[in-house]
Amino acid sequence: MSGPDPMMVEADLLRPARPEYGEASLADVLPSALAVLGVPGAVDVLGLTGPLAGVRRLVVLLVDGLGWHQLPAAGRVAPALARLAAAPTARRLTTGFPSTTPTSLVSLGTGVAPGAHGVLGFRTAVPGTDRVLNHIEWRDDPDPLRWQPVPTQLQRAEAAGVAVTVVSRPEYAGSGLTVAANRGGVYRGAVDVDQLATELLTVVAAGDGPVLVSGYHPDLDRRGHRFGVESEPWLAAVVELDRLVGRLVAGLPADAALLVTADHGQLNVPAEPDYRFDLDTDPRLRAGVRLVAGEPRVRYLHTLPGATDDVVAAWRSVLGPAAWVARRAELVEAGWFGPVPADHLPRIGDVVVVCQERFVVVATETDPVGSSLIGFHGGVTEMELSIPLLVATTG
Template sequence: MTGPVLPADGGTPVGGGPVTGVDPLAVLAPDRAGGRLADVLPSALAVLGVPGSPDPLGLTSALAGVRRIAVLLVDGLGWYQVPTAAPYAPTLAGLTATVGRPLVAGFPSTTPTSLVTLGTGVAPGAHGVLGFTVRVPGTDRVLTHTNWAADPPPLRWQPVPTQLQRARAAGVTTTVVSRPEFGGSGLTLAANRGGDFRGAVGVDQVAATMLAALSVGDGPTLVSGYHADLDRHGHLSGVDSAPWRSAAAEVDLLLARLVDGLPSDAALLVTADHGQLDIPVAHRFDLDTDPRLRDGLRVVAGEARVRYLHAEPGAVDDVVAAWSAVLGDAARVRTREEVVATGWFGPVPEEHLGRIGDVVVTCNDTYAVLASRTEPPMASKLVAYHGADTAAELTVPLLVVRG
């Protein structure tokens, strides 16, 4: 077993409880102090000596002498879910209490956006993967980033070089470990091009494949791994359901195997893409069954907690008024310009602006806006959702362990 790594200021490690003074359902501001998911790989590259890599997380002193780094992203493991998982995940709970700190994932708090934010080290506005689904500008087509192959071309749609590309160019051996079906996908190329892809399914394969890749050769090494099951069971059955608890126990087993197998000159960084919230049936609107919410719309994208509404010409003000009247305090209904001005996306180049709706609807508290007829039926039957800017959705852990 390995020793704890202190925060950059050398103080007491952050415990596994809620972020001090923040209600899980409180809306976070984009200028919230503290580390960000986008900081993880640049800081890892700084530890490995890649020239020009900043270290916003302050890892270089704590990880002095480390030549190999494994980064594991656990889909759906929000900071606020860790205490819920703790009875079934003692390794996770112990690591969070001793070597954990919270990070802010970014907005929207959804898997494709966060994976590319992690992989590129930049804000969503720059990399352009601005939601779970987005409109392809100039068309009425909605691109689902998790079912994306070669159209639009990944390297054109997401033009920012990845941190794995930077690492490889500097002589670092780079590997990506994820589910076999994700190899060569548009999302994998957008987030992780520059790494040799290795397919792995289940805790045993993921752990073995990551540790094998971490131990190859004598030079600097970076391995990026992904585990999806906790998120899937949260969506299907709810946070703290029996299937979710079993998935949390599997995450714990994965962490224990990775920690126990770390070479002496290696470190493990564990993080996530978002948290999750169970959404009560009474808090669900359906834009496909309410004519007031369909009027004036040309294309609907986004997801249940953050809707991107593309209006017919001249209908933006009417759409804002109608959605504001129907949703009331359940959501904030703003124009694209207003949301971009908040700073959550970072700077957004002209070519990416059209991927954001003319109107952006961000749900408050535990509300959601479904699209029961225009989206796959299962999307309206989920128990837990994410995507908005509450602390429970945006705040993810960073665990730092060295061998």
């Protein structure tokens, strides 16, 4: 298929979508890539072995915040990216739920849905404590090997004789999230797009193969959060991304391919108070709540004993159609996280609040920075949940 339809109307982009685990999701990318490289037992859910026949070296680049429906806007200033998006091999995938970076990075790295790996949000409660774990700031407590017990696809590839390397920002080396998502192989730091391109191309060309190189680029998401999607700073980040993609496509060895994907899309939320509910200033939203986790588009509410029904009623009354307010069991039974083992269930709130359309639940006193953003993600709209898989070869 070719790229996204730039004429999709607002209502279509803001309608709910569902994760397509085991069919066309971010978690299916690395198992399919391993099948291309001949790793025994790897399942090619995405059908890559045909188009990539003869490929023995793969670069998998995850661009933070490059949603499927951001591609038309990005393509206006990014010719290399536009060519990949217009190719017959370009396709829409979905991320998992919630559509947030820590959850998605670990889904990519492990090849399983969020329920199985247990990194179930940007912030989640640590069961048995009053602590909320921010997965971006996580180091070694809790132990990443216990918190995220699933072996990674990188470990699987390395055990099969594939030369495996991760290229990302130097400051992420050894973090809890890096260990959870990318344990296995060698870690190399890259401070900007030019060094990222150099490192990826150097590694993919080394040795006799097979080779798997996983790269991560965070800047587009950061600009979108701060300035909004399609803002001038966001477009400037797209231009930098296009330079990266262009260098990678031009520099691929003859037996190599590039896969470009993302962790989520992103949408802009108006600054007007009608779109932003503040749980720090509305006592109705704090009543009966012991801990708040998640992020503005998806809130996890851990309730006081016996208060769950009252919390559900209060939040439904205050937010109305701006959010889907449900008990944990409803989302688990409906498969939003994929299968969830018993040990991981308490990481999800007793009540889950999923914002619809362009609404958010901010916390202006306890999270002033997060509350001041323009671009958001985490929810289940088509715009947030849809991500690309773009393919480039030397042919």
